[in-house]
Amino acid sequence: MIVRGTEPPRPRADEVVRLDGVKRHYLVGDEVVRALDGVSFSIRRGSYWAIMGPSGSGKSTMLNILGCLDRPTEGAYWLNGGNVADMDDDELSDHRLRNLGFVFQSFHLIPQLTVCENIEVPMLYLGLGQSERRHKAESLAERVGIAHRLRHLPSELSGGQRQRVAVARALANDPAVLLADEPTGNLDSATSVQIMALFQELYEQGKTVIVVTHESDIAAYAKACVVLKDGLVQSVREGVS
């Protein structure tokens, strides 16, 4: 419980994500739906976490909050030193732009842009020059193993290749957190393994990775796990690696 009138404690320097009593309530008709009802945990920089839970557990709401697409009704969410609960829409947008890299279940590439242009989108909003964008997009494509497809449209790629492009795009702004939502949900098992290996690689290079999933074998790749149930933290498993 947050006691009103007192500032929530600021996160420690190595805590890239910190939630203090985060609640998210919706009003549906006359009824209050408590999607999240007081969630607290913190994630250290450079770790690899999974957030699990069955449907209806508040997982999607958790994803929206972690992704700065939504604000907690109550409580504090610190991402890379900024409290999301205090931000207006523009600040929230800027916070996403600087600190988050999204990887979605259905890739969410922009269909009319080429692979290269898709990777460049975050850099465009960051205000990088054309040659710098091009150069960085090429090196990112190299890093995720999609360099030979730069001039193609997403529709010309396989699912696995599309997800690699999405990962490259998520890395384009050097985010503090790479946030993946069911990243293998639309992929066959062989491709899934390849994508999860890519996340593993990024984690080993020092990235903070958070994977939101309902599949335990995907969650098993992570080094720590939060399990949600009915809007509350059911269990936290930490420090496997």
Next chain:
Amino acid sequence: MSVLGSLWPFVRLGLTDVWRHKTRSFLTMLGMVFGVGSVIAMLAVGEGASQQALEAIKRLGSQNIMVMSVKPTSEERGNSGSQRGQLAVYGIKYDDETRIRETVPGVVMTVPARMTRRNARLGERQLELRVVETIPAWFDVVQRPVLAGRVLTEHDMRERANVCVLTEHGVRRLLAAEEMIGQRIRIASGLFEVVGIVKNETGGTVRAPDSEADAYIPIITGTKLFGEANIRYSAGGMEGERVELSQIIVKMKDTAAVEPGSKAIEALLARFHKKVDYKIDVPLTLLREAERTKRTYNIVLGAIAGISLLVGGIGIMNIMLASVTERTKEIGIRRAIGARRSRIVIQFLINTCVLSIGGGIVGLLVGLAIPLLITLFTAMPTVVQPYSLVLAFGISVGIGIVFGLYPAMRAAALDPIEALRHE
């Protein structure tokens, strides 16, 4: 980083989007094409017409006052009578000219003239010519470029010479293909030597008194040979009128003297004429009226063009609203990546402007082509004003922004979570 560099990817995106929906974009742009095209074309036609009118009025001379004889209406004719077979007597007289010259302040010169129709013959060809009987000063007051020979001179007046100056028009009517200067043509009872050919005034809404004349002769020769009666014989008998002068052109010392001068002339004539058998025209007033008319004209044309632009703009807005719905997911992705609302607004505004400016450029070409075609096929003068091109471009951008704003705001207002979920 330059603003242009950050906008260019969105301009390219707009262009590819237009290209991807070729048919749709083309139809949408048509509204702008016709809107902008009609603005330029209408301004060009309007400007052409008004410049022609102003030109004609200016040729009449802005410091001149035209005093003309007019046949009084039947009620006013009273018992002085002009039943069939009788001579109608009306109009301004030499006395009027003298009075005007001597009493109205600021008069530099008065030029009397008599417009008559006379049967003429050149060789085998016989026809009725419109003859202007006047003094040499006519050609000082009303500019007529000399094509060959000379105009009337004081010498002709002193000698009461049987000479005539033909207009281009008169030459054509006489079917005189060969060299006319020095030839003799018969006009009524006199034999006249052609001494010069002048250019006619062409077209226009405001006509000079001699705009359709065929020939000029010295007024003194006319009086000597024909008197002052203009008698025409027709099937019913004889119809005639006696008019001393059809016209006096009064030249004032400057334009400021024109208005008081015309009032003084009006008062003078009213004192000596029982009936209103005269009319006073002031080119300066006509000029002012023409300028007023031009303004009205421009407002009406502008309103019509404005409506077509409005329709074009609404078409664009409609398409952009559809496009926002179609691209909801893309908007969600961009917002999730971290685009501010304002970036989405700018992206859609650029997209609309690509459409409206594209249509505007094609419209510009159409607007340049239509006046050319009009001039080619109807000989109506058109003047494409350079400012109208700038205006058209400005309008295209303006339409793009005004009609793009609402769809763009709608796009930006989308909740990113909802937008991402949109299929």
